[in-house]
Amino acid sequence: MEVRLSTAMSIARACVVEQWERSHAKHESELHIPFFVGNPGNGKTSAAHQLANELDAVFITQRLADRNFDEVAGWRIPADDQTSMVHIAPEWFKFEADKKYVIFFDELPQAPVANMNIAAAIINERVLGSYVLPPNVAFMAAGNPPSARAGTNTIPSHLNERLARLDIVSDVEDVCGYFSANGYDPLIVGYLRARPDNLHKFDPKEKGSSPRSWGKVNTALKYEVSPAELQTLIMSCVGDGVGADFLAYRKLQEKAPTIDQIINDPSTTDIPDESDVKYALCAGLSAALSTKNINPIKEYLDRLPEKEMVAFVLKDALSRDPALKQTKAVREWALNGGVQLFK
Numbered sequence: 001m002e003v004r005l006s007t008a009m010s011i012a013r014a015c016v017v018e019q020w021e022r023s024h025a026k027h028e029s030e031l032h033i034p035f036f037v038g039n040p041g042n043g044k045t046s047a048a049h050q051l052a053n054e055l056d057a058v059f060i061t062q063r064l065a066d067r068n069f070d071e072v073a074g075w076r077i078p079a080d081d082q083t084s085m086v087h088i089a090p091e092w093f094k095f096e097a098d099k100k101y102v103i104f105f106d107e108l109p110q111a112p113v114a115n116m117n118i119a120a121a122i123i124n125e126r127v128l129g130s131y132v133l134p135p136n137v138a139f140m141a142a143g144n145p146p147s148a149r150a151g152t153n154t155i156p157s158h159l160n161e162r163l164a165r166l167d168i169v170s171d172v173e174d175v176c177g178y179f180s181a182n183g184y185d186p187l188i189v190g191y192l193r194a195r196p197d198n199l200h201k202f203d204p205k206e207k208g209s210s211p212r213s214w215g216k217v218n219t220a221l222k223y224e225v226s227p228a229e230l231q232t233l234i235m236s237c238v239g240d241g242v243g244a245d246f247l248a249y250r251k252l253q254e255k256a257p258t259i260d261q262i263i264n265d266p267s268t269t270d271i272p273d274e275s276d277v278k279y280a281l282c283a284g285l286s287a288a289l290s291t292k293n294i295n296p297i298k299e300y301l302d303r304l305p306e307k308e309m310v311a312f313v314l315k316d317a318l319s320r321d322p323a324l325k326q327t328k329a330v331r332e333w334a335l336n337g338g339v340q341l342f343k
Contacts, residue, residue: 005043006174008034034140037142040202042200064119070090095133102138103139109143123162177315183320193279195245198242206239282304286316289313314333
């Protein structure tokens with residue numbers, strides 16, 4: 001079953017907390033290990049890291065595909081008496097009692113089978129050789145499906161049956177909310193809302209767009225380079241077709257009124273006719289919205305006939321600044337039925 005990333009994170013949160021609370025009180029086979037599966041670049045790793053931060057946990061990433069067997073399993077060396085062997089745990093396998101941990105097995109299907117078998121022992125039995133995991137350690141995993149042609153291997157059945165597989169699809173609401181909350185260029189947010197199909201165009205044979213590559217576009221827009229150089233860079237991030245379309249969309253902002261014009265004269269400032277220009281303008285308004293200017297901006301937004309655009313302005317602004325929920329303007333908008341557009 002395919003789920004949005006926000007849904008997968010909500011499920012994973014419950015699973016991780018349960019692992020911390022019940023890892024020793026409940027049989028290990030009854031615990032759920034969240035396993036995010038999706039095409040490259042759709043935010044699986046970033047979401048897991050964000051979840052660990054929200055839970056105030058130490059995030060330990062283990063890319064099993066990049067590790068030698070000994071780096072995962074540890075080493076066996078002769079004991080001092082030279083009659084037995086001593087198991088030395090790997091460097092990453094160290095935990096403090098007063099902290100919480102999330103061990104994230106990234107790119108799990110790309111790992112050699114030997115490394116996956118070690119991961120299975122750690123997840124299934126919560127042991128690594130003679131070392132027993134403390135209860136303050138939880139697990140998550142992620143990987144690409146075989147259709148992504150990312151060099152995946154078959155996950156051993158004894159490991160696969162312990163994983164709670166969550167097939168993640170890129171969702172424009174999730175991505176735009178994240179971008180808005182983290183200060184991404186509002187032009188990208190506006191473009192993705194106007195062109196949601198261009199959020200994630202995955203083709204294993206050629207370069208395409210993804211949430212990750214749009215993050216690279218956000219960085220590229222900050223560079224002091226020529227227009228031709230910027231075009232080349234953006235196309236290298238999201239592909240020629242999507243890149244050219246985004247650059248054409250970028251020029252539309254020149255047709256929109258400025259934020260200052262709207263704030264200074266919300267009742268008579270022109271409303272653009274073109275839909276794409278409105279998306280670009282609304283993304284800029286969302287990024288500029290604050291407790292100081294919300295009244296004139298809302299007055300301008302009330303004049304827009306496309307109420308779904310008003311909804312995304314406020315939704316993205318609230319993701320960035322939750323304090324806006326306490327303003328009179330937002331409360332009035334919600335009471336007048338605006339909240340229904342969020343659903």
